[in-house]
Amino acid sequence: RILFGVAALAAPGATGQLLAGDGGAAPDAQAFLRGLGGREIGLGLGLLVTIRAKRPVMPWLAAALLADSSDIAGIVGAWRHMDPSKRRLGLVTAGGAAATGAILLATAPRDSFPA
Numbered sequence: 001r002i003l004f005g006v007a008a009l010a011a012p013g014a015t016g017q018l019l020a021g022d023g024g025a026a027p028d029a030q031a032f033l034r035g036l037g038g039r040e041i042g043l044g045l046g047l048l049v050t051i052r053a054k055r056p057v058m059p060w061l062a063a064a065l066l067a068d069s070s071d072i073a074g075i076v077g078a079w080r081h082m083d084p085s086k087r088r089l090g091l092v093t094a095g096g097a098a099a100t101g102a103i104l105l106a107t108a109p110r111d112s113f114p115a
Contacts, residue, residue, distance in 0.1 A: 001064070001097070002048075005040030008033045019090060021083050039067060058108060065101035068094050 008015045012033035016024025023029060047060040071094035079087060 001040050002044035005037040005042075005044060007037070008040065009037030012037070019093075020086050043067060058105065061101055061105045061108065065098055065105060068098035068101055072098060 012030035013025040015037075016026070016029045016033050018024070020029065024033070043060065043064045047057060047064065050057050050060050072091065075082070075087060075090040075094065082090070
C-alpha cells in the first residue's frame with residue numbers, strides 16, 4: 001500500500017497511464033492520483049505505527065477496506081468508459097486489497113479492536 005502510494009504521489013502520470021490508459025496521464029487525473037497516493041501512504045503508515053505501538057488495528061483496517069471498496073465503486077461507475085484491460089487491473093488490485101482487508105478484519109484477534 002505504501003509503495004503504491006509513493007508511486008502515485010511521485011509519478012502520477014505513469015501510475016495513471018498504467019491504471020487507466022492515456023487519460024490517466026492527464027494533468028487533472030494526476031491531481032487525483034497524488035491525493036490517492038497520499039491516502040495510501042497515510043493508511044499504510046497509520047497501520048504500521050499502530051501495529052508497532054501494539055494498539056488496536058481495527059480502525060485502520062476498516063478505513064483501508066472502505067477506501068478499497070470505494071475504489072471498486074469508482075471502477076464500476078466508469079466501467080463502460082474504461083479499456084477492458086484497465087478494468088481487470090483495477091478490479092484485481094482494488095478487489096484483492098479489499099478482500100485482504102476483509103479477511104484481516106474477520107480474523108483479527110479480539111484484542112485488535114478498541115475497548
